[in-house]
Amino acid sequence: MKLLRRIAYLSVLTVVVPNVVNAQEPLLNLQEAVSIAVQEDPWLTASKQTQEAFASEAIASSSLPDPQISLTAASFPVDSFSSRQEGMTQLVVGVSQTFPRGDTLSLSRKQKNQLAQKQPFLRADRIAKVKTTVTKLWLDVFFSQQSIRLIESDRALFEQLVSTAKASYTSTEGKARQQDVIRAQLELTRLDDRLTSLRQKEEQLQSELSEWIGVIAKSRLPDDLPSLTLKKTLLSPSTIPKQALYELIKEHPVLQATDQDILASETSVELSQQGYKPQWSANLKYGHRNDDPSGNDRADLLSVGVTFDVPLFTDNKQDKQVRSAKFKTEAKKTEKLLVARQLIANLRSTFLQLNRLNERAALYHEELLPQMSAQSEAALTAYNNDDGDFAEAVRSQIAEIDAKIDALAIAINRQKLIAEANYLLLSGV
Incomplete structure (x- = not known):
């Protein structure tokens, strides 16, 4: 019985659960899954194509409109349609x-380039x-498999x-009851039902992971939980001022992409102001x-002209266009502010949760798991020595399993x- 207990005992934070598998079965580690997902992401290809499109548009938009050619038969007399009868023909x-x-052309090129620079x-x-996303899905699959x-x-x-209960119940000297x-x-x-539920969850998570990496998501995962490295540690996230947190996220790509939108929008203001010219x-x-008709030569005629419009009535057109462009720019700046606030709130919340999980992980590893193991061992020993309750022995075993899975969940989270x-x-990029 004690041998069974030693085999069953597992500290999920430090000990690997043995699994009898084919030694040649390929394992899908986290780094490989992430690498495949990034390489196979079609969105990245679409983004590069969008950048190329904007770059081409920048060149096209800075070009002059095509010149226009006109061919005219002018002033032909309708009585004879002769080209020699009238002098004006x-x-x-x-x-x-x-x-x-x-500066419409140069500003249009500038704006397209700004939008292209947003894509990186x-x-x-x-x-x-x-x-x-793939890391979280991989960890969820890992949790299911390890559970x-x-x-x-x-x-x-x-x-x-x-x-044991059946043998004790059928024995004349046994103390086990039918209810035991x-x-x-x-x-x-x-x-068994719990195992079925976990396998169902594992299959569901593998299907979600396959969206990113294909059928390789069905592969078995390693038994060791990978340890990710935190870029920066915040000891007291609840007391850190917003400005200090903003300094940590101000170079985030999503904010820099919004900056490019703001620059392009400011260029739109300049473009709209060209309407006054x-x-x-x-x-x-x-x-x-x-x-x-007498055969005398007539001189050919040459005409040169310039036309231009005069933007005099600007109240309901140019003024409104400039006003609209300015409001759109301010809206982009507000959008950046909202994104920054969300990043700051998420950062603070993430570190608060992380600090609490660190405390719980230490509590489970140093105290709770050893105590649960000792309790279940004592309850089982007492029952084997006819000095304990069968129900208590069962409850202790179940509680220890739950504690192990809870500790694993903490490590995964x-x-x-x-x-x-x-x-x-x-x-950065």
């Missing part, structure tokens, strides 16, 4: 070129989010309890005239919070 070819208002920041944020192994390792003990046999069998059945158009026309904190502390 001519064949005219013309070319005109429009010049956009003010979005990709950096996306990569970090993918890493965090299954924990229960399976203790299931043998409950099978032994059922056998039923209770032991019931707990064994409940363990005239738009110019230059034209050149050459008219060829035929000889007169701690790693998930570290992954979240590292995302929030991300800076």
